[in-house]
Each structure stands twice: as structure tokens, then as C-alpha cells.
Amino acid sequence: MTAPRRIGLLTGGGDCPGLNAVIRAVARTARGRHGVPVVGIEDGFEGLYEGRMRELDYNETATLIGEGGTMLGTTNKGDPWHYPLPGENGEVRIADVSDRVLERIREAGLDTLVVVGGDGSMHIAARLAGRGVRVVGVPKTIDNDLAATDVTFGFDTAVSIVSEAIDRLTTTASSHHRVMVIEVMGRYAGWIALAGGVAGGADTILIPEIPFRWASVFRHVRERARRGRRYSIVCVAEGAKLPDGGEVVKATDERRTDARQLGGIGEVVATRIAQGTDLETRVTVLGHLQRGGTPTAHDRILATRFGVAAAEAACRGDSGVMVALRGTGIVPVPLQEAIASLRTVPPAHPLVQAARAVGVRFGDEMPPATDGGASR
Numbered sequence: 001m002t003a004p005r006r007i008g009l010l011t012g013g014g015d016c017p018g019l020n021a022v023i024r025a026v027a028r029t030a031r032g033r034h035g036v037p038v039v040g041i042e043d044g045f046e047g048l049y050e051g052r053m054r055e056l057d058y059n060e061t062a063t064l065i066g067e068g069g070t071m072l073g074t075t076n077k078g079d080p081w082h083y084p085l086p087g088e089n090g091e092v093r094i095a096d097v098s099d100r101v102l103e104r105i106r107e108a109g110l111d112t113l114v115v116v117g118g119d120g121s122m123h124i125a126a127r128l129a130g131r132g133v134r135v136v137g138v139p140k141t142i143d144n145d146l147a148a149t150d151v152t153f154g155f156d157t158a159v160s161i162v163s164e165a166i167d168r169l170t171t172t173a174s175s176h177h178r179v180m181v182i183e184v185m186g187r188y189a190g191w192i193a194l195a196g197g198v199a200g201g202a203d204t205i206l207i208p209e210i211p212f213r214w215a216s217v218f219r220h221v222r223e224r225a226r227r228g229r230r231y232s233i234v235c236v237a238e239g240a241k242l243p244d245g246g247e248v249v250k251a252t253d254e255r256r257t258d259a260r261q262l263g264g265i266g267e268v269v270a271t272r273i274a275q276g277t278d279l280e281t282r283v284t285v286l287g288h289l290q291r292g293g294t295p296t297a298h299d300r301i302l303a304t305r306f307g308v309a310a311a312e313a314a315c316r317g318d319s320g321v322m323v324a325l326r327g328t329g330i331v332p333v334p335l336q337e338a339i340a341s342l343r344t345v346p347p348a349h350p351l352v353q354a355a356r357a358v359g360v361r362f363g364d365e366m367p368p369a370t371d372g373g374a375s376r
């Protein structure tokens, strides 16, 4: 493959600490080392469809390493195969605008597209590659749920924020003898709740991968109170399944690549604990605090390594690949492999086992109910 004359770069999906460090690394490596200009595309695939893009100046990337967010902007909408257009009567019409997007790429002279995004963006990247576009992916998500890479950037920052929030909640929980429920992000995977909960010393962690029972959660909270610890910290992932199997969905929006907006399980869990134990409960939804602000040093380094590797791959003429961390090295993996499955928490994962060893409960500790489900 020949080297590209121009590289297009976009960030897609939810933002994430470290995106700017990737932008900086791609722009500097491509321009500085290979003399290939990088065109920044605004607001992800939406900006690509609308043709909103401009060449990045080497100097404007100077202070990006520690900045949160993305200087290019991003959106959860704009999938070229599921694109929200205004309908005739003001309603939204979902359309396939992929042909127009391909035209835009040609018109702008973008020989390679570097897509920085999560699962949804990698699916779009793979479809574009299937239509002949040279694409290099960079894995991003605080949820850490991309299977092909050991870890994504943004995750470490989110875990640090959760851990600090639990530290703060613990002192007020213990002063007031309350059960504090903290709801954290994690749509399909409980990595943030697991790692953040362990780091913060949560007593109970509820994640999508380990079905929980109310009776088990109540029992642990009551046992702690009986042993003199009249407070508990319950860390719940937004995507954890209720005992009846349901998720708590806050809203749906068909314009989004993934229509469902999760949120609200913390309130459900807190209410049920208050009813089931008579202990005072409060709920904190950490929400977008987990995505905003400055990345940790770990995420800055990982994002930089990913950005350098993506620029190198693009300048080599690679296509249809995503850069991934495997062990200590960054390697290109086929996009098809990257989108084949999500990386969820194996219920017997060493961190789950370590958590159990230090007394963390996952709400699955009781034997199955023999009372027709009354204790659920």
C-alpha cells in the first residue's frame, strides 16, 4: 500500500479523557515524522457527512496532552447507515447517507481515515473499510469493553474518579450510619464498577455480568450493621440487571447509534435497600463526572502510544485495522476481530476473586430461593 497524502481524523461516540492526547499524537507523528498532513473532522461522522473539517496545525496540538474532552468535538449520532435527517414535518427521518460520506472523503482527498471511538464507531469504521475506505481505528471508551485490546484509554481515569468518590462517600456514610449507593457508568460491562469499587473499598458491587438477588444484598448490609459497621457502600453499574432481568433505561433516542440511554438503577437499588433493611439510604449518580476533566498519567501515555501507532499504521498504508494493547506492545488487529464481541467481566475474573477474598459481595452469595421466589 502507498502512503497517504492526507489523513482524516475524527473522534466518535461519547467523549473520554485522553482523546486530545490521541489527536496530538496522530497529528505530530503523521506531520512531524512523515510529512503527512492531518485533517481534523468536527463532531465525528456528523461532521464528515456535513463536510466540516480543517487541516490541523502542528502548533495547536502543543498543550493538548492533559486536556479533557476532544478539541474536534464528538457525537453519539451520525452513523452514515442510520443518519438522522430532518423530515418534511419537522420529525426525524433515519436515512442511509453512506454514499454521500464516501463522496466527502474523496472530495477532501482523505486517503486514510483514523477513527477514534468505541464499539459503535468501530462498527462504522469496519463498514467504511468494507466500502473501500482505508481506515485505522483507535479504541476509546471509559467502559473498557472492547474485546480486542487489553485496555482502552479513559478507563483508568474513570476508575480513579470512582475510587475518589467512594472515599468521600465513605466518610459521610460512616458519620450518618447510612447505606450509600453509587451508580457508575458501564453499559454492557461492569469494569468501572468492579475496578472502581475495589479501589474505593466498596462493600457490595453490582455488575451486569453477575446476576444479583435482593435478599443477598439486604443480608450483607444488615450483617454489617449487626457487626457494628452501620454503613455500607454499594457500587452499581448503570447496566446491571435487576433480579427480574430488566435494565433501567432512562430514555431512548432513535437518532443515537445506540438508542438507549441507561441510568436510574442507583435509585432503584437505594429504594429497595431502604425498604428491605430499614436502613437509611442515599444515592449518588456519578454520571459524566467520570468522563470529564484531565486524564491520568496512565491514560495520557496509553493514548499517546495508540495515537503514534495509528499514525504509523496509516502512513504505512495499513487499512481495516484497530491499534490495540496486547501485553506491553501496541499491535494492529483486524477491525473485524475488534467488533466481533464485547469485553465483559468474566464472573471468575481474578479481580472478582480478589474482591470476594477481601469481603466484597456481588449479590449472588445466597443459595437459590426455595420459597417460590419470595426472597428475591
Ligand code: F6P
Binding pocket: 014, 076, 118, 141, 142, 143, 185, 186, 187, 238, 261, 262, 291
Ligand atoms: O460508552 C460510554 C458511556 O459513558 C456509557 O458508559 C454510558 O452509558 C454512555 O456513554 C452515556 O452516553 P451519553 O453521554 O450519550 O449519555
